[in-house]
Amino acid sequence: MRTITYQQAIGEALAQQMRFDRSVVLMGEDSTNAWGPTKGLHLEFPDRVLDMPITEAAFVGAAVGAAATGLRPVVDLLFVDFATVAFDQIANQAAKLRYMAGGRISVPLVLRAMWGTGLRRGAQHSQALHPLFVHLPGLKVVAPSNPYDAKGLMAQALVDDDPVLFLEHKMLYFVPGGVPEEPYAIPFGSAKVVRPGTDCTVVAIGRMVSVALAAAEQLAAEGLQIEVIDPRTLSPLDTSTIYGSVERTGRLVVVDEAHPRCSLATDIAAQVAQDRFAALRGPVRMVTGPHAPVPFSPELEDAFAPGPDQVAAAVRATGLVKDAAVQSR
Numbered sequence: 001m002r003t004i005t006y007q008q009a010i011g012e013a014l015a016q017q018m019r020f021d022r023s024v025v026l027m028g029e030d031s032t033n034a035w036g037p038t039k040g041l042h043l044e045f046p047d048r049v050l051d052m053p054i055t056e057a058a059f060v061g062a063a064v065g066a067a068a069t070g071l072r073p074v075v076d077l078l079f080v081d082f083a084t085v086a087f088d089q090i091a092n093q094a095a096k097l098r099y100m101a102g103g104r105i106s107v108p109l110v111l112r113a114m115w116g117t118g119l120r121r122g123a124q125h126s127q128a129l130h131p132l133f134v135h136l137p138g139l140k141v142v143a144p145s146n147p148y149d150a151k152g153l154m155a156q157a158l159v160d161d162d163p164v165l166f167l168e169h170k171m172l173y174f175v176p177g178g179v180p181e182e183p184y185a186i187p188f189g190s191a192k193v194v195r196p197g198t199d200c201t202v203v204a205i206g207r208m209v210s211v212a213l214a215a216a217e218q219l220a221a222e223g224l225q226i227e228v229i230d231p232r233t234l235s236p237l238d239t240s241t242i243y244g245s246v247e248r249t250g251r252l253v254v255v256d257e258a259h260p261r262c263s264l265a266t267d268i269a270a271q272v273a274q275d276r277f278a279a280l281r282g283p284v285r286m287v288t289g290p291h292a293p294v295p296f297s298p299e300l301e302d303a304f305a306p307g308p309d310q311v312a313a314a315v316r317a318t319g320l321v322k323d324a325a326v327q328s329r
Helices: 006-020 056-068 080-094 130-134 147-159 208-220 239-249 264-275 298-304 308-328
Strands: 002-005 024-028 049-051 072-079 110-115 140-142 164-169 176-179 192-195 200-204 226-230 233-235 252-256 285-288
Touching (some): 002 006, 006 024, 006 147, 006 164, 006 176, 024 056, 056 072, 056 080, 080 110, 080 130, 080 164, 130 140, 140 147, 147 164, 147 176, 192 208, 200 208, 208 252, 208 308, 226 239, 239 264, 252 308, 264 285, 285 308
Parallel strands (some): 024 049, 024 072, 110 164, 140 164, 200 226, 200 252, 252 285
Antiparallel strands (some): 140 233, 192 226
């Protein structure tokens, strides 16, 4: 496979589907800009790449109507923080129209948004708001962690008949990876075991997958084999893969950049505690950002996001070190 970046992989999926399906249109903030996944698409599709005024409620509302009447809009919100301005259009219109119409209307809408810390953008441009949207029935939420998944999941989003929030972590945009040139799609609701292990399950979301893998390398030096799972889609969530892993390892750590209250970490921890309590051999641990706004200070922002040392400490806190010492004797 070729090696391309995360943002190039997303752009390639968009271009390939736009060539195949004329109902796919791009609209939003800076859609014709000279950077990011949509770079150059306005030159190839000048009639289907539309810049919008900075009125999120208006252009998301327009996209919902367009999706309900035959188009497949892809809306660029830039930052997920801006989705709050259009929360009514997303939560009460896009997510509910199919239900309210008794299944007679579909809303094939893709909302693209950058998320997460790392670029010193301050509290209003650096949030991890995916838990807000996972809470909404009728809305699918996707958070790829690498270029291969980014292309395949975007391809799936573009043919899905339900609204999809496609979250692109800003610190992953220039991460390279192997990506096939031909089109392919990754089904929603299919998690990936990115590192097999037998001692503890670590479920990590988005950029936190690479953090969890770094922690697994640290722990491997201590003789501990950590299994790292990337959910890839947050709604639908592949609980069967997570449950199967916990049944094998007996331990769980969940890593989520969002705040600790009502995050994906708390959700996954609660589901495992409820449905697979008998499989657990130690306490479930969570590693999240603090319950505070994202700071602008580079030093504080770096401390805000979970790191490998915190994940490794959480794994040890499941009782794994104690058990390993007992086994060694």
